[in-house]
Amino acid sequence: MKVEDLILHCQSDWQAYTQHPFVEQLAAGTLPQAVYQHYLQQDFLFLKQYARAYALAIYKARTLAEMRHGLPSLQALLDSEIAHHVSYCEQWGLSEAAMEQTPEAPGTVAYTRYVLDSGCQGDATDLYVALAPCALGYAQIGRERFHSEIDLDSNPYGSWLALYGGDEFQTGVSSSRDHLETLLAEIDVDSVRGNQLKTIFATATRMEVAFWQQSIDACL
Amino acid sequence: MKVEDLILHCQSDWQAYTQHPFVEQLAAGTLPQAVYQHYLQQDFLFLKQYARAYALAIYKARTLAEMRHGLPSLQALLDSEIAHHVSYCEQWGLSEAAMEQTPEAPGTVAYTRYVLDSGCQGDATDLYVALAPCALGYAQIGRERFHSEIDLDSNPYGSWLALYGGDEFQTGVSSSRDHLETLLAEIDVDSVRGNQLKTIFATATRMEVAFWQQSIDACL
Amino acid sequence: MKVEDLILHCQSDWQAYTQHPFVEQLAAGTLPQAVYQHYLQQDFLFLKQYARAYALAIYKARTLAEMRHGLPSLQALLDSEIAHHVSYCEQWGLSEAAMEQTPEAPGTVAYTRYVLDSGCQGDATDLYVALAPCALGYAQIGRERFHSEIDLDSNPYGSWLALYGGDEFQTGVSSSRDHLETLLAEIDVDSVRGNQLKTIFATATRMEVAFWQQSIDACL
Amino acid sequence: MKVEDLILHCQSDWQAYTQHPFVEQLAAGTLPQAVYQHYLQQDFLFLKQYARAYALAIYKARTLAEMRHGLPSLQALLDSEIAHHVSYCEQWGLSEAAMEQTPEAPGTVAYTRYVLDSGCQGDATDLYVALAPCALGYAQIGRERFHSEIDLDSNPYGSWLALYGGDEFQTGVSSSRDHLETLLAEIDVDSVRGNQLKTIFATATRMEVAFWQQSIDACL
Numbered sequence: 001m002k003v004e005d006l007i008l009h010c011q012s013d014w015q016a017y018t019q020h021p022f023v024e025q026l027a028a029g030t031l032p033q034a035v036y037q038h039y040l041q042q043d044f045l046f047l048k049q050y051a052r053a054y055a056l057a058i059y060k061a062r063t064l065a066e067m068r069h070g071l072p073s074l075q076a077l078l079d080s081e082i083a084h085h086v087s088y089c090e091q092w093g094l095s096e097a098a099m100e101q102t103p104e105a106p107g108t109v110a111y112t113r114y115v116l117d118s119g120c121q122g123d124a125t126d127l128y129v130a131l132a133p134c135a136l137g138y139a140q141i142g143r144e145r146f147h148s149e150i151d152l153d154s155n156p157y158g159s160w161l162a163l164y165g166g167d168e169f170q171t172g173v174s175s176s177r178d179h180l181e182t183l184l185a186e187i188d189v190d191s192v193r194g195n196q197l198k199t200i201f202a203t204a205t206r207m208e209v210a211f212w213q214q215s216i217d218a219c220l
Numbered sequence: 221m222k223v224e225d226l227i228l229h230c231q232s233d234w235q236a237y238t239q240h241p242f243v244e245q246l247a248a249g250t251l252p253q254a255v256y257q258h259y260l261q262q263d264f265l266f267l268k269q270y271a272r273a274y275a276l277a278i279y280k281a282r283t284l285a286e287m288r289h290g291l292p293s294l295q296a297l298l299d300s301e302i303a304h305h306v307s308y309c310e311q312w313g314l315s316e317a318a319m320e321q322t323p324e325a326p327g328t329v330a331y332t333r334y335v336l337d338s339g340c341q342g343d344a345t346d347l348y349v350a351l352a353p354c355a356l357g358y359a360q361i362g363r364e365r366f367h368s369e370i371d372l373d374s375n376p377y378g379s380w381l382a383l384y385g386g387d388e389f390q391t392g393v394s395s396s397r398d399h400l401e402t403l404l405a406e407i408d409v410d411s412v413r414g415n416q417l418k419t420i421f422a423t424a425t426r427m428e429v430a431f432w433q434q435s436i437d438a439c440l
Numbered sequence: 441m442k443v444e445d446l447i448l449h450c451q452s453d454w455q456a457y458t459q460h461p462f463v464e465q466l467a468a469g470t471l472p473q474a475v476y477q478h479y480l481q482q483d484f485l486f487l488k489q490y491a492r493a494y495a496l497a498i499y500k501a502r503t504l505a506e507m508r509h510g511l512p513s514l515q516a517l518l519d520s521e522i523a524h525h526v527s528y529c530e531q532w533g534l535s536e537a538a539m540e541q542t543p544e545a546p547g548t549v550a551y552t553r554y555v556l557d558s559g560c561q562g563d564a565t566d567l568y569v570a571l572a573p574c575a576l577g578y579a580q581i582g583r584e585r586f587h588s589e590i591d592l593d594s595n596p597y598g599s600w601l602a603l604y605g606g607d608e609f610q611t612g613v614s615s616s617r618d619h620l621e622t623l624l625a626e627i628d629v630d631s632v633r634g635n636q637l638k639t640i641f642a643t644a645t646r647m648e649v650a651f652w653q654q655s656i657d658a659c660l
Numbered sequence: 661m662k663v664e665d666l667i668l669h670c671q672s673d674w675q676a677y678t679q680h681p682f683v684e685q686l687a688a689g690t691l692p693q694a695v696y697q698h699y700l701q702q703d704f705l706f707l708k709q710y711a712r713a714y715a716l717a718i719y720k721a722r723t724l725a726e727m728r729h730g731l732p733s734l735q736a737l738l739d740s741e742i743a744h745h746v747s748y749c750e751q752w753g754l755s756e757a758a759m760e761q762t763p764e765a766p767g768t769v770a771y772t773r774y775v776l777d778s779g780c781q782g783d784a785t786d787l788y789v790a791l792a793p794c795a796l797g798y799a800q801i802g803r804e805r806f807h808s809e810i811d812l813d814s815n816p817y818g819s820w821l822a823l824y825g826g827d828e829f830q831t832g833v834s835s836s837r838d839h840l841e842t843l844l845a846e847i848d849v850d851s852v853r854g855n856q857l858k859t860i861f862a863t864a865t866r867m868e869v870a871f872w873q874q875s876i877d878a879c880l
Contacts, residue, residue, distance in 0.1 A: 059719055070715075071735065096724070109331075557773045646766070
């Protein structure tokens with residue numbers, strides 16, 4: 001099976017995720033700042049658990065090559081990506097220590113612990129499939145929403161769009177996708193194993209939808 | 221520290237859980253049936269993951285005595301408790317197979333995977349603390365809501381109240397609480413370790429609140 | 441792939457295990473009692489970890505059917521099988537508590553923790569493959585060594601041979617083997633996945649050889 | 661409790677490990693080369709699992725600070741330490757790929773999987789305690805055996821002694837020990853928890869003894 005099979009299997013959830021009102025409003029620059037701020041704090045907590053998931057992937061790897069594959073993502077999460085959120089949130093007077101103490105909202109718990117549990121219950125392939133909707137979806141959103149017509153000065157979320165639409169992120173996700181294709185290559189799309197992986201990908205995608213939604217709901 | 225310290229530490233969350241509108245309406249017999257039905261289906265999916273958590277507790281036990289301690293709960297979950305939900309839902313034409321295929325809602329994922337992750341990240345004590353709000357809270361709700369004034373014939377949820385207010389469940393939870401007291405006995409309530417456990421208990425309690433709420437929200 | 445493929449892939453290790461001098465001497469009744477006693481104490485410690493592995497299998501199961509599949513084995517281990525070793529060892533004045541305090545020898549640690557790690561690193565199929573050499577090998581040894589010519593009165597290990605050669609154990613292993621065939625059915629014997637499983641089975645088999653050997657070496 | 665309590669609790673095992681004939685002969689330069697070669701290949705396989713254990717420690721960490729603490733060790737293992745063994749073994753015509761295919765001997769399996777299982781069964785403290793005998797013991801051996809009287813030119817294992825007796829390794833272990841002291845600080849040495857940790861440290865130390873011994877036994 002191929003990565004595309006995972007997406008096609010949950011097409012309506014995939015669209016609900018990648019074309020969520022949160023995304024539409026963020027691209028249009030009309031997302032209320034309170035919503036964005038709530039999202040960014042929860043996404044900080046998300047990234048902490050996401051880093052745990054990459055550490056889990058290294059622990060579960062069967063070969064040195066696979067172990068080394070996961071290391072740059074883990075380093076990037078613990079060093080630069082979390083730092084990016086922290087520096088962003090510092091403008092609102094939030095320190096990293098304060099952010100780490102913020103209670104995780106249920107949507108944050110749902111998505112992150114689902115990914116971690118998929119990895120603990122299954123093997124490294126289950127884990128990489130559970131991790132995939134985040135990277136693949138953000139890359140698609142970046143590709144679709146970040147383009148020349150967006151005025152980065154007038155859109156307060158321009159830097160978000162530039163980050164995920166930019167070359168560095170796109171190249172990284174492309175490489176992650178290649179890696180996942182390799183893991184899926186010998187699995188038949190309609191086998192028991194294939195169905196397990198499709199369920200994991202679809203569930204993680206639904207948790208992405210709930211994650212966008214919770215920041216909107218929190219500010220109603 | 222004592223079990224009571226865990227509850228006192230998150231008193232407002234604990235009240236939001238044990239006195240949730242879902243509970244009030246269920247005790248009054250006014251809860252819409254659609255809400256109850258949504259809850260029961262998700263609770264079935266919850267119990268499946270909860271049984272995984274008890275299996276995890278046996279796996280993580282350090283002594284034969286501790287391993288044997290977890291076994292009756294695991295058996296009860298896989299045999300009688302899940303069967304209870306299935307037989308209940310069958311009156312609405314739902315088979316166990318159909319219920320197992322129902323997608324887990326985000327609140328169900330959040331609570332169950334948080335419990336499982338607490339056990340995987342920490343040790344058996346972390347896991348039992350994460351499992352505790354469910355048993356302790358249902359026992360408290362049963363004690364408080366199931367009494368002679370309730371007319372079990374006129375309240376459509378009378379059997380739920382009778383189940384959790386009844387002697388068998390109350391005795392079982394009392395025994396689980398004693399076990400947890402033993403695990404907590406040598407931990408100082410204000411130590412780093414004590415604070416870790418208070419955070420786990422408080423977070424699991426917040427996930428209980430979200431679990432009640434999601435069935436109400438699903439039927440708005 | 442089939443269970444037979446796992447055995448054929450490590451034929452020489454399989455023979456070293458099922459035809460080990462320990463087995464030959466046990467069947468002939470010539471095994472020194474000190475060796476048997478060392479083995480039985482370590483096998484008690486082995487069974488404790490083996491029970492943890494079955495609990496892990498239930499935790500890792502993806503369906504209720506799979507969860508229920510593992511439960512009887514877990515119950516049997518914690519109730520009857522460990523009790524059998526305890527009652528056997530009591531004739532030498534060893535209580536269960538004393539046996540549980542006995543330090544695990546390296547060969548015991550190697551085999552049990554390899555099985556547990558196979559399950560944690562991989563999925564439930566990896567775990568069941570790691571568990572298989574024990575059941576399949578003991579059943580083969582029982583079939584080959586327990587027959588009418590053995591004088592159960594004169595062979596001090598007759599009860600061991602009768603246990604593993606008897607109908608109850610043979611039927612149980614036959615059922616476990618059927619279950620494993622189902623898990624392996626859609627995996628190609630020469631795929632990456634197939635090779636992972638062959639490596640796990642072969643390694644667990646080598647650990648069985650080391651487990652027999654350590655009781656002989658301990659009494660030299 | 662303190663790190664010293666862990667060592668004192670298993671004093672005779674600790675001496676059997678740090679003053680093992682393998683160590684004596686290595687320091688004297690009289691260790692047969694075949695024994696050393698066997699050790700180095702198995703130690704390569706050991707380091708691979710050891711790196712998995714550090715990844716597990718990051719996964720199990722509860723704070724960003726703890727997650728970041730484990731990262732340098734993981735990087736060092738996957739980058740420099742494994743590379744050191746590979747470059748050493750290349751002089752005997754062994755590639756990294758060939759070394760990774762070498763079957764793990766039972767003593768290697770016992771030690772590595774015990775460490776990993778200690779981490780999976782318990783929490784991050786259990787894991788760091790299981791990891792400690794390796795670092796602390798090698799540092800002590802390096803301190804005791806590497807000194808001016810050793811002629812690094814005539815002792816074929818001089819570079820091993822220089823590595824573990826050198827400032828970089830000594831400083832790293834000193835820092836790891838400080839970290840472990842922090843984890844142990846609020847645990848009473850005679851509590852149930854303290855006894856769990858003493859058992860883990862003692863067992864891991866016994867597995868170190870078996871690891872030295874297996875390379876000697878393999879070349880008898």
